[in-house]
Amino acid sequence: MLKKIDTKVAKQAYTNASDKIAGMYVSHPDNSLAYSHAYVISNENLRFTTGLTRNMAKKVLTITGSGDQALFYSLAGATHIDTFDVTYCAQAIFNIKTGAISKLTYEEYSALLSNLYKNPHSARVENMDKVMQNIPTQTKQFIQEMDNYYIFANGLSPESYPNNMLTKAEFETLQHSPIQPIKFIWSDAMHVHEHLTIEYDVINLSNIFEWVPESTIPTLESLRPHVRIGGYIIAHTSSILAPKNAQQFKMAQEKFKDWATLGIARDKNSDEIAVVLQRTK
Ligand SMILES: C[S@@+](CC[C@H](N)C(=O)[O-])C[C@H]1O[C@@H](n2cnc3c(N)ncnc32)[C@H](O)[C@@H]1O
Helix, strand or coil, X not given: CCCCCCHXXXXXXXXXCCCCCCCXXXXXXXXCCCCCCCECXXXXXXXXXXXXXXXXXXXXXXXXXXXXXXXXXXXXXXXXXXXXXXXXXXXXHHHHHHHHHCCCCHHHHHHHHHHHHHCCCHHHCCCHHHHHCCCCHHHHHHHHHCXXXXXXXXXXXXXXXXXXXXXXXXXXXXXXXXXXXXXXXXXXXXXXXXXXXXXXXXEECCCCCCCCHHHHHHHXXXXXXXXXXXXXXXXXXXXXXXXXXXXXXXXXXXHCCCCEEEEEEECCCCCCEEEEXXXXX
């Protein structure tokens, strides 16, 4: 599901394109987010959230994010993964990651992520020549045309999250069982349901409602037909629930009580939390 990529519009979404400092390209809410820069690493420990439904989550819809979500769901046993994101750059980093896993060593892969974060010449960083041969043409063209824009500089550097990186063993597992082609839906969370045709075991809305709490109830409601009875919608939140979010989840708990239960899962090690909705009807 791909709208037409328009790099002219994409470039307008960035300011200070010649500035060399990574992280300067904050996409303010009033800017178009359709091309906002992607994360190269998840700021969440995805072993926690994907572990909550290990081996039962075969059909998964997840935010694309840094691309790590799909990789970790695959490691946790998913066999059908669709992803969605408001920005096309998220799909680009996902395609780079899957392209790189089959071509590079673990050490090269790790260095690639750091370089993509720091360097606005994505197509020219070390080893990207090998990866570019191995990614879809549209993504390849997009990356080439966005030369000199920090399209992968969102969040912090990969070195800031050593525990969130794939381990060497996880990387090698993915090398031996590459993940199946996935459908990318270029949409915000509120409208993603318009593009869905199947029921999933798990839908992961990692780290979104923090920014748009008012979309919590309509989004969860719209996704009910797309999660199977007994299945889960998981909203990982990387920080302690802000009062605005807590209030929305409380309202959702009351409003959806005829068809869902809502609870909180907490990771003992990292203290990260996730709101977990289970469809009961
Ligand atoms: C909020 S960010 C946080 C980083 C994320 N935890 C990760 O692991 O990549 C997650 C992703 O959500 C996307 N996003 C933010 N708001 C969204 C929305 N309303 N609908 C769909 N995607 C959204 C961003 O483009 C980003 O790729």
